[in-house]
Amino acid sequence: MAQATFVTHLECSATGERYEPDRLHNLSRAGKPLLVRYGLDAVKHALTKDALVARPPELWRYRELLPMRRDENIVSLGEAMTPLVRLNREPGEVLVKDEGRLPTGSFKARGIALAVSMAKELGVTHAAMPTNGNAGAALAAYTSRAGMRATVFCPDDTPEVNVREIAAQGAQVYRVNGLIDDCGKLVARGRDSTGWFDMSTLKEPYRIEGKKTMGLELAEQLGWELPDVIFYPTGGGTGLIGMWKAFAELEAIGFIGAKRPRMVAVQAAGCAPMVRAFEEGEPHARRWENAYTIASGIRVPAAIGDFLILAAVRDSDGYAIAVDDDSITASLQEVATQEGFLMCPEGAATHAAYRQSLRDGRIEPSDCVVLFNCANGLKYPLPPSEKHVDLNANIDFAKL
């Protein structure tokens, strides 16, 4: 059934130029991401906090702030609201939003669910994207469900499990001797001869609308209050930009006030283009050469939404911070053994950044802090456990 959408138009994030909704778009004429704009006054009258309470606990509950026009085009694998898990050993209130519970085991499901649903609505039959692993896995799953083809390019050293899960869910996946931006160039190069639709981060307008739901959910879960600080593991920055957009929309519809969290972009020391640009006071970020980190999801040397990430960080009085792989590993082990929570390396990076920020006095122990565990820790290689007992030997149980 056709249903009212509150979308009024799309808008170039750099020039403000307007574009028609309900047709396929990639970047704006200026080569920048397009943002979806809604008639927020109308949403304000159509949606109440009470109405939300009665809806299923999944991301589609915010549909007045989502672009779908027809219910039957929704491609869903059960995008449940993710819990906020409190870390009990930290001095202050530290909540981890556990995105590892989403379909395909990462928060990429949010963006891809929206992008594939809209692509279906607009007649796409074949999608392509570059990936460090999780986005490709989500694309494979949602396109298969939608009856669409998918072609995915990933760097040679993408974790094996991610490459296999992409293949297992029905996409064509190719390893490439380059980084994610090199893979992105392949998607662009193949477009004319294949007609595939480019689903790269921020190169179509709807992944950001899906990722935005993290901000909507967070606000609702905290009783329409926002935390003091959000630590976000930043690759292409879709989630950070999306949450920032969500908060503005929530204020416009009267659900929250003017208070905003400080947005902290967390990067790995081996790939920190946003941190460098932040510290140099630059509005854009230069490409980071020889990028390396175990946190593969944030190994993004160049991001097309760099200026949007940096603007949100600065407007929120936040900052960008780099953590090295050793402290990521230490955080991963500590949270797993002390709190029983197996984070992904990118999630562990936010924990390491939180600790470093406390030590450096950039945040207060009394701050309410939200960390993002963006994927299930089981999607990553873990150190082997070699211990063994021999059934035929004498086992000294006291020494086990």
Ligand SMILES: *Cc1c(COP(=O)(O)O)cnc(C)c1O
């Ligand atoms: C994609 C990804 C990120 C980065 O998210 P962006 O919103 O694109 O910056 C972080 N961690 C994991 C596990 C990811 O898959």
